[in-house]
Amino acid sequence: MSNTRILEEGKGKLWRTFKKNKTALVGTAIIIIVIAVAILAPWISPHDPLEQNMVHRLKPPDRTYPLGTDEYGRDVLSRVLWGTRVSLSVGILSILFGLVVGTAMGAVAGYKGAIVGSIIMRMVDVLLSFPVLISGILVVAILGPGMDKLILTMGIVFAPRFARLAYGPTLVVKEREYVDSARIIGVSNLRILTHYLFPNIFGGILVAGTLWVGTAILTEASLSFLGLGVSPPTPTWGNMIKSGIDRLTTAPWLSIFPGLSILTTVLAINMIGDGLRDITDPKLRI
């Protein structure tokens, strides 16, 4: 028997477990569609998302404009489709970035404890005392606008939240006897973090992470609205909702459709998170 075979067997098992979780499967299907839309946006959009047409402004959904038009007469459907690109990448990438950095911080603080831990966690607490938007503004002000900066910014904004989330479970897990056992064998601190702590705290963090993707998408909207993120003519779900919110009663389609897009995406990611938690726990594997 070789190591690789076991590994492959393991992979098969993971997929089997994931597949068994119908919720996760549906979530995956939806996300695949959303990603496809993001990639294919230029080809499947019926109109140019930036093309203004003052004659057709604020039209409710009809045949030519299935989701209506906005105050500049731009096609809402095309804007939603194009907006997928920005929103999805900003939402997912920034959370991923925040998750990696934040979890590392929280786990190191929890595992090291004493002074190092206190310093990290006090810093985290200070950062957490600012609302997401305010700290976002602060960081953007330092880094400057642009989509890559935006992702970085939001990553930095979410990192302390993940740190908090990782800190508690780390304190619990590091007291487990298997961590002591690892130290007795001579396992290095780094390996204890990566092989003993992370795998055991990851499930909960992953699920929370998927929840925050929604928050990230909305934060991106707010920042964009303030001119600190993606600049206005480029459609994102966030800035579409923002600009439509004033006409919620007269032209509800402006914000409803990007809103539904966010809802669907967040829900799908959540459903995947559920399945991912199952496969990270060997007890739930089949």
Added chain:
Amino acid sequence: MSEELIFHGEHLLDVQRLKKFFPIKKGVFRRTVGWVQAVDGVSLHVDKGETLGLVGESGCGKSTTGKCILRLLEPTEGDILLEGKNISAINPSEMKQFRRKVQAVFQDPYSSLNPRMSVGNIVGEPFKVHDIHPSSDIRERVADLFKKVGLRPEYMSRYPHEFSGGQRQRIGIARSIALRPDLIIFDEPVSALDVSIQAQVINLLDDLKQEFKLSYLFIAHDLSVVEHVSDRIAVMYLGKIVEVAKDTELYSNPLHPYTRALLSAIPIPEPKQKKKRIILQGEVPSPINPPSGCRFHPRCSEAMKICKHEEPIMSAIDHHHQVSCFLYR
């Protein structure tokens, strides 16, 4: 403080006047307001090929002693010598050597194995960490270890939760012998197991000791188990060792009043033999504020005036029997 342990050359493990105090912190500024005197001046030694049993009730400091020896806790005071070398001040590479020589098995077979690692990887972890075998060999070595402890190597790719308590303890034991250590410290290795499984594990430990010429420090609260596995037994009470004796000697001739009470408290499965029981009054006092003098005096039926004021020291009754009690001075 003096100790008159008989010293024949070099012991495998020699613990001298070990102390471990934990600070009690209170308030916003985490001011230290007191100390838990978990281990207070413990001296013991383990010779090559020997099993030393360490018994005592919960809170007596036996596990803390074990953790200090394993360097999981930093001792407050005292020296720990392995083959004559003081391990309190060793550099990282010496530490790695130390890790190869001293291993441990813990009580709870449910929490001592990483639930996210396959048991094959758990047992193979020591090899990986110490770069002993090329990774292609590791599986074979792990399979060997599995057979040694009575597990089927086919189970290597399974996860800990798929095993029973006894099997998990075997996995822990396999991991502990992987590096061919000199000393294994057991902390309540069988107390979480069912009676019929206990015997299997105890026998396994006996076999491995023979085969690999191991030395054991066996920490447990169950005196009948400790008596069975040990060559010598040290009895601990509230952070101090009160008596050390050869296994049979401790049973046939217990000297310290605490040892006697402990022995008499154990119910034996022989219904006809109704023994006279010494019921200890009260409970073990808190190690935060231990009694003055002899720590056992408030519960001791034979306490004298001196016991309250002066601390008894370990004195040798004969070659392998020491006791710390004013009755024998």
Added chain:
Amino acid sequence: MDLGIFPRVVGAKKFESKKMNDRPLLDIRNLKTYFFLPEGVIKAVDNVSFHVGNREIVGLVGESGCGKSVTALSILGLIQSPPGQIVSGEILFQGQDLCKMSPEQLRKIRGNRIAMIFQEPMISLNPLYSIGDQIVEVYTEHYGLSRQEARKKAKEMLEKVQIPSPARRIYEYPHQLSGGMRQRAMIAMALACKPAMILADEPTTALDVTIQAQILELMVELQKLMGTSILLITHNLGAVAEYAKRVIVMYLGRVVEEAPVIPIFESPLHPYTVGLLNSIPKLGSKAIGGKKRLEEIPGMVPGLNDLPEGCYFHPRCSKGREICKRKEPKLFENQPGHRVACWAVREGW
């Protein structure tokens, strides 16, 4: 005080090897408690019959998964349903079948006529009330005493279980007490309503040896004083040998042997009982006979969802023969009062 639970006149019934007027306090007949799980039916208690006499201490021993705790929960009517259910059988307590009672009637018996002591008193004591208040409540609820009188009674009860300075302890909360003290408080609460029977499920397992001895002595002392019966459920064979009069050995939901305490320990019949007794190290045996290897029962206790055919013990039994693999041995009386379920004993091979 509620008198409704005292026995009505029941028609004369015959009990094997029991005189008619000496009806046992608790008589369990063919009890089956199953758990219906998606993976299958778990037969946690499978056709168990035994009795506990008046003023008798009976030991119920076995390893994890043998069904001893589920038996206790069945008696108390505390089986979680679903998934658990008492499928059939009778639990006659003072002549009345507990299985047929309404939850309301059961609640009255529980804690009043049958009290319980658990392994971890922390979960059975309410952390939000002082232990005094909890005992006081027993008196005000069950006896209708005024708080003043109840408080006095509670203090007396704490004195009885030898809790030092009860006047002060009465105001303390469970977390302020040590494990041993908590167990004493638990006993005080259990005994407050003068129950006819105490179910003690591993009452000393979580305690230190010297405290264990204190608690067991106390229980037996109070048992003598108050005339209570005790069903002592434990895996500690030593405690059973010292305190029980009769012993019931269970394995995987079935009773495999039942006998008075001396024959169980001196001439056990079932290979499982024999194996269990031989596998525990006996204090002092080394001083007499030198170090011997412990005898072990090979293999492990199978899971309740993965039971063998025939006698459940046959895969681990050295005496097993063909029939053991196919047919379940029934309990039979080998000697008066000594019942065993084993083909080898029955057929004398």
